[in-house]
Amino acid sequence: MSSRVLPVFDLLLPSNLEEAVGLLSQHGDQAAVMAGGTDLLVGMKVGMSPAFILSLADIQGLDYVAFDAKHGLRIGAMATLSQVVDSKVVNDKYHALWYSAFTNGTPQTRNAGTVVGNILRASPAGDCCCAALAHGGSVLLQGPAGKREVDLDEFWLDYRKTARKPDEVAVELKLKAPEHGYGSGFAALTRSYQDLAKINAAARVIMDGKVCRKVRLAMGAVAPITLRLKEAEKVLTGQEVTDQLLEQMAAAVRKEVKPIDDVRSTAEYRREVAGVLAKRVVQDAIKSVAGPCPYSCFMGA
Amino acid sequence: MSDFKVIGQRVPKVDARRKVTGHQEYADDLRMPGMLYGKIVRCMEYAHAKVTKLDLSQAAKAPGVVKVLGPKDVTQKGYNSGVLDLMVPEPVGQMLGDIEDQLVFTDHVKFQGDAIAGIIATSEEAAERAAELIQVEYEPLPVYLTAEEAKKPDAVQFTPLKPGNLAFALPIQMFPDGAAYAWGDSEAGFAEADLIVEETFTLPKVKQCQMEPHTYVARYGDGGRLNCWTSTQMPKCIHNKLARLFELPMSRVHVIQTTVGGGFGCRLGMIAEPQVCAMAMAVQGKPVKVSLLREEDWLGSESRHPGKYKMKIGFKKDGTPISMDAHWISEGGGYYTHASGVQFTLGAWLAGTYKWTNFRFKGDRYYTNTTPCGAYRGYGNPQNNFAMEQLIDRALNQLGIDKVEWRKKWHKTVGDDGWCMGVTYASCGLDECLDKGAKAIGWEDKIKKYAKQTGSKRRGVGVAVMTHTSGAMPMLLEHTTCTVKINEDATAELIFSCSDLGTGAHTSLQQIGAETLGFPLEDVHVRAQDSDISGFDIGAHASRTLYVGGSAVIEACEDAKRQILERAATALEANQDDLVMENKKVFVKGSPDKSIDVATICYQGVYNWVMPDTGNWIGIPGQIQGYSSYFAKHNSPPWSACFVEVEVDTETGQVKVLDCVAASDVGKAIHPPSVEGQVEGGIQQGFGQSCMEAMIYDEKGLCLNNTFADYRMFGPSDMPKITNILVEEHDPFGPYGAKSAGEGGQVAPTGAIANAIYNALGIQFTEGPITPERILKAIKEKGLQA
Ligand SMILES: Cc1cc2nc3c(=O)[nH]c(=O)nc-3n(C[C@H](O)[C@H](O)[C@H](O)COP(=O)(O)OP(=O)(O)OC[C@H]3O[C@@H](n4cnc5c(N)ncnc54)[C@H](O)[C@@H]3O)c2cc1C
Numbered sequence A: 001m002s003s004r005v006l007p008v009f010d011l012l013l014p015s016n017l018e019e020a021v022g023l024l025s026q027h028g029d030q031a032a033v034m035a036g037g038t039d040l041l042v043g044m045k046v047g048m049s050p051a052f053i054l055s056l057a058d059i060q061g062l063d064y065v066a067f068d069a070k071h072g073l074r075i076g077a078m079a080t081l082s083q084v085v086d087s088k089v090v091n092d093k094y095h096a097l098w099y100s101a102f103t104n105g106t107p108q109t110r111n112a113g114t115v116v117g118n119i120l121r122a123s124p125a126g127d128c129c130c131a132a133l134a135h136g137g138s139v140l141l142q143g144p145a146g147k148r149e150v151d152l153d154e155f156w157l158d159y160r161k162t163a164r165k166p167d168e169v170a171v172e173l174k175l176k177a178p179e180h181g182y183g184s185g186f187a188a189l190t191r192s193y194q195d196l197a198k199i200n201a202a203a204r205v206i207m208d209g210k211v212c213r214k215v216r217l218a219m220g221a222v223a224p225i226t227l228r229l230k231e232a233e234k235v236l237t238g239q240e241v242t243d244q245l246l247e248q249m250a251a252a253v254r255k256e257v258k259p260i261d262d263v264r265s266t267a268e269y270r271r272e273v274a275g276v277l278a279k280r281v282v283q284d285a286i287k288s289v290a291g292p293c294p295y296s297c298f299m300g301a
Numbered sequence B: 001m002s003d004f005k006v007i008g009q010r011v012p013k014v015d016a017r018r019k020v021t022g023h024q025e026y027a028d029d030l031r032m033p034g035m036l037y038g039k040i041v042r043c044m045e046y047a048h049a050k051v052t053k054l055d056l057s058q059a060a061k062a063p064g065v066v067k068v069l070g071p072k073d074v075t076q077k078g079y080n081s082g083v084l085d086l087m088v089p090e091p092v093g094q095m096l097g098d099i100e101d102q103l104v105f106t107d108h109v110k111f112q113g114d115a116i117a118g119i120i121a122t123s124e125e126a127a128e129r130a131a132e133l134i135q136v137e138y139e140p141l142p143v144y145l146t147a148e149e150a151k152k153p154d155a156v157q158f159t160p161l162k163p164g165n166l167a168f169a170l171p172i173q174m175f176p177d178g179a180a181y182a183w184g185d186s187e188a189g190f191a192e193a194d195l196i197v198e199e200t201f202t203l204p205k206v207k208q209c210q211m212e213p214h215t216y217v218a219r220y221g222d223g224g225r226l227n228c229w230t231s232t233q234m235p236k237c238i239h240n241k242l243a244r245l246f247e248l249p250m251s252r253v254h255v256i257q258t259t260v261g262g263g264f265g266c267r268l269g270m271i272a273e274p275q276v277c278a279m280a281m282a283v284q285g286k287p288v289k290v291s292l293l294r295e296e297d298w299l300g301s302e303s304r305h306p307g308k309y310k311m312k313i314g315f316k317k318d319g320t321p322i323s324m325d326a327h328w329i330s331e332g333g334g335y336y337t338h339a340s341g342v343q344f345t346l347g348a349w350l351a352g353t354y355k356w357t358n359f360r361f362k363g364d365r366y367y368t369n370t371t372p373c374g375a376y377r378g379y380g381n382p383q384n385n386f387a388m389e390q391l392i393d394r395a396l397n398q399l400g401i402d403k404v405e406w407r408k409k410w411h412k413t414v415g416d417d418g419w420c421m422g423v424t425y426a427s428c429g430l431d432e433c434l435d436k437g438a439k440a441i442g443w444e445d446k447i448k449k450y451a452k453q454t455g456s457k458r459r460g461v462g463v464a465v466m467t468h469t470s471g472a473m474p475m476l477l478e479h480t481t482c483t484v485k486i487n488e489d490a491t492a493e494l495i496f497s498c499s500d501l502g503t504g505a506h507t508s509l510q511q512i513g514a515e516t517l518g519f520p521l522e523d524v525h526v527r528a529q530d531s532d533i534s535g536f537d538i539g540a541h542a543s544r545t546l547y548v549g550g551s552a553v554i555e556a557c558e559d560a561k562r563q564i565l566e567r568a569a570t571a572l573e574a575n576q577d578d579l580v581m582e583n584k585k586v587f588v589k590g591s592p593d594k595s596i597d598v599a600t601i602c603y604q605g606v607y608n609w610v611m612p613d614t615g616n617w618i619g620i621p622g623q624i625q626g627y628s629s630y631f632a633k634h635n636s637p638p639w640s641a642c643f644v645e646v647e648v649d650t651e652t653g654q655v656k657v658l659d660c661v662a663a664s665d666v667g668k669a670i671h672p673p674s675v676e677g678q679v680e681g682g683i684q685q686g687f688g689q690s691c692m693e694a695m696i697y698d699e700k701g702l703c704l705n706n707t708f709a710d711y712r713m714f715g716p717s718d719m720p721k722i723t724n725i726l727v728e729e730h731d732p733f734g735p736y737g738a739k740s741a742g743e744g745g746q747v748a749p750t751g752a753i754a755n756a757i758y759n760a761l762g763i764q765f766t767e768g769p770i771t772p773e774r775i776l777k778a779i780k781e782k783g784l785q786a
Helices: A017-030 A040-046 A079-085 A088-093 A095-102 A107-111 A115-121 A127-135 A230-236 A244-256 A265-292 B016-020 B057-061 B090-096 B124-131 B186-192 B235-245 B273-282 B294-302 B339-353 B379-401 B403-410 B430-441 B442-448 B504-518 B545-572 B600-608 B672-691 B742-759 B772-782
Strands: A009-013 A031-034 A052-055 A065-068 A072-076 A137-143 A147-153 A156-158 A169-173 A182-189 A201-210 A211-219 B037-042 B049-055 B065-069 B115-120 B135-142 B166-169 B181-183 B195-203 B217-221 B227-228 B252-258 B286-291 B307-315 B320-329 B358-367 B457-467 B479-486 B492-494 B525-526 B578-580 B585-588 B590-596 B623-631 B639-649 B656-666 B719-726
Touching: A017 A031, A017 A052, A017 A137, A017 B772, A031 A040, A040 B090, A052 A065, A065 A088, A072 A088, A072 A115, A079 A095, A079 A107, A079 A115, A088 A095, A088 A156, A088 B504, A095 A127, A095 A182, A095 A201, A095 A265, A107 B585, A115 A127, A115 A137, A115 A169, A127 A169, A127 A182, A127 A201, A127 A211, A127 A230, A127 B057, A147 B525, A182 A265, A182 B457, A201 A265, A211 A230, A211 A265, A244 A265, A265 B772, B037 B124, B037 B273, B037 B294, B049 B115, B057 B065, B057 B124, B065 B124, B090 B479, B115 B124, B166 B320, B166 B339, B186 B320, B195 B379, B217 B273, B227 B235, B227 B273, B235 B252, B235 B273, B235 B578, B273 B286, B294 B719, B307 B379, B320 B379, B339 B358, B339 B379, B339 B457, B379 B403, B379 B672, B379 B742, B403 B457, B430 B442, B430 B457, B430 B639, B430 B656, B430 B719, B442 B457, B457 B742, B492 B504, B492 B545, B504 B525, B504 B672, B545 B585, B545 B590, B545 B600, B545 B623, B585 B600, B590 B600, B639 B672, B639 B742, B656 B672, B656 B742, B672 B719, B742 B772
Parallel strands: A009 A052, A031 A052, B037 B286, B227 B252, B320 B358, B492 B525, B656 B719
Antiparallel strands: A065 A072, A072 A169, A137 A147, A137 A169, A182 A201, A201 A211, B037 B115, B049 B135, B065 B115, B166 B358, B181 B358, B195 B307, B217 B227, B217 B286, B307 B320, B457 B639, B479 B492, B479 B623, B578 B585, B585 B590, B639 B656
16 A cells, blocks of 8 residues: 655755765665655655655756767756756757657656656666667766766666665766767657656667668667667668668567566567567657757647 | 526636635645544455454554554444435335445455555554554455356355345346346347347446545534535435434434545445544544545545446348347446446446337346446446447448438437436437537548558547436436525525536536526525535436536526515515516516615515604515425436547557547537536546556456556547537426536547547457557457558
8 A cells, every 4th residue: 555644764965976975875775865756756655665865956066968079968967857858959969868858757747857867767668768778878976986987788787776886876877979970769659648658769870871870779668677679770780771671670679679568568569569669769860860850849849 | 598698608617716726625625623534444465355363453552543443343234335225216226136235344355445444543644554553364265357257156255145246137027028128029120130240348447537536524523413524426315324324313414515526426425434434433522534545546436337248239221220139247346336227227328329129238247356336427328338339330331321321310319218218308419419520520521531541550530429318317316405595685595415526517506596596697606515504415426416406496596586576566566477577676567667676675585674763564574595396307318429530550559539529419508618628528538448548457356557657548638639519409308408418428439439440440349448459469460451
């Protein structure tokens, strides 16, 4: 049974990252870090009961969305989904991420929830997780021994488990800088609008005319963690992208995914549409190389 | 009839301002001195089990706990959360086999969420913490989720009163023709048919999803009075039922209806009133609040009836529906509740819609280990619509007959038997609904255009029609009282027990009152919601409030108006028949200067003295009050046609609703925005039932989706643009020609969207909801027509 009443906890409100890390070294195993709280507080009504909540609310300067052409995109731990949706640079250059934030939850949860929180939540259905994995990048963690970066490819270990150590705070998400011929796309299937994904997919391509030079393909809700679909990527890499090739890729996708049945959908359905969704996000990504964000029609919606 | 002054006006709803500004108080907003908090302890781990040990001692010692209650600490009387027994004569209730098989707290758990104990504490938190300390041991029993399982000879019996776990079947005493609602000879009809279509449909178990979770406060005190604050749809039935359950005279039970945060049938009858009142009786003098969590609300309050619906229809080549044979078998959940009601009406809607030459319907309901089923908007009609309208379309495709034309030709109409044989339709605007709706959606063009399609996106259009009811006369009691009290300044209070579930009922009733009295709307005020103050009303169900309540308001206001005119006639020394009342003045026809203010009459009725100078009484003494105890004379069914256009993505099975046209004959639309709101909300729930919603149980009978995160409904962004056409076919029995609008809106959309998908893909879906998963699977198995 759930509860309207939150369990008892001590609220820790550090005013800088060093203090935060210090508190985590003390209480790490029993503490939960809170950014927007849209996931954490829901969890605490259905059984999660951390003795300490370490809120990042009082730490100044973590709510940035910053870009430079050399290093790429940096999203601070307290930058909300709404901030990312409102960011012109994300809309221009990181279409998949933009769209994954735009379709994420409701206006209320986007105003509170963060992109980094989405990544740290490590849900296999996480929309930003899927887009970020396609873009490629890393999570910057800060612990007692200082900072370290973990590649997104190695960040999620298992269902809702990350490489973050209990005494570390995630400081930012970094996404690689776009190269020439860069495009990306994201799609999710949901039961209704504003629902968690039954399945989601994202692609980032680097095109040379019609030839796909590089591709990263990510898919969510088809395994305990968001998956990189490396076999499917191999089908596309170095090839001219044709309908036939996309079909081959879709077939590879269906082999690579390991979906299950749950209340949102069935394994059979997920496997079937995995190929369709992969094709669509690759097509969107290719389309966006030349043109504007394929989802810009939603801007201001 | 266009000379109405108040009726038909788009005035703001009476509750709109308070609701949108957040000032409206709901039960959960109630705070009282010394208030305690109750927690109903529910069995969450089993759907069917015996409680073998219940040790409350640790919980009783927990901090803040005032009292713990087990099954033996409360009344041992049984009850039925439904209240149908109050609505039919006792012999009929006995014939139907209605029983009271629920207990306040049980030791035989019949579904996940069944109540086994209660805790009363000084805070909700303390009560919850104490609940964790209760030690319970269960003996698990076999779980029956389907009728097939429940009826097996060796199945555990839910109650000795219902052998074979058959809660209800149409009784042979009432339906001598083989215990079926029938006319003609359906077998002979099939022998004559040129085409027979036959199918078994599966209907999902769906929830009302009202916004406000069930919440109550009860206090036993005040010289032995039991007070209960509840957002029930039926305050007067609760009044009676609580008195019986706790063996108190009705004068010692006081029911205060709090703002109803959405009903849709889920507050029809008692939900947790028995538990909260039992708690209040255990801590005399202290108010106890019980506020259900969403998941408790989900499991512990009733759902729509799911089931299997076998249907066989015979047609002549020209489309004549020569025979209908249908058998509904419902999986009704752990208690009896509405077993007799829904199983009968489901067939009644089938009987009432089309001119079946021969007809036969059977309706059964089995006990299962799931949340008990009860009332949900439409009361059987949406389930019927999903099956009936789809199967008809299957036949029409084979016969090559247009679906709109066939419906126009074969729907029942004025003079035909309604859903209850012997009560004939008095008005019917369905032809106009079909014509206007077909035009608005572009039916003819789209049917042609979508006949041949290629590619991965397929479009389709579908139509369905429905008829419902306005009140349940003659099947159920249809009684509402209204008092109209005229104040000394010629303003009025309408006093009644009619509920407003957010539907706009009080606004419409206020408009009817103002229209009848000839008063401006702002001079009429509605006072409801307190059993001490207002008289009887059976409650908000069967789409009856405006229809029956409206007629009671008219009668009461006419009574008051007659008294005003009588006094005016005396004052003006005129014949009453020669008087006209307008703008709060009464004058003699033809001589407008011979007049008296209504305010003067009302004032003098209250402030009535002997004048010292003349020694005469002024005016006529006595405060004017009108009264009506109204029994409905008919059930004036409303009609509607719904048209839906969809696009199906054949690669993902996703359905996008592109357009929806609802054309509704509600008679006179007293408050058009409320009618439109009802229609739109109905469409949303109808689409949900057909395409998205279902309670999912695992094999142990545990519900897997008891929150809004796990159970999804159509939200605002999933809805298409809706064209809302009101066809106001005057009804001779309805108040100012009005028929009902409360439930009907949900019915036809269920069939129409299913038919649109059928039209798009050429594949018919017999199992609801028609999810992308089912669509994709069917496309894979059956293929698509090019
Ligand atoms: C109504 C609703 C709709 C939603 N819809 C979607 C949706 O469509 N798609 C989707 O992907 N998600 C959805 N979510 C889930 C969630 O809101 C989002 O994933 C959101 O991005 C989480 O961010 P947050 O800042 O609120 O995280 P929080 O709740 O603050 O944290 C989430 C998790 O990450 C950890 N964490 C957060 N920040 C840090 C940090 N800096 N360092 C270390 N650990 C950290 C927390 O300890 C916690 O375990 C929805 C949630 C709700 C309530």
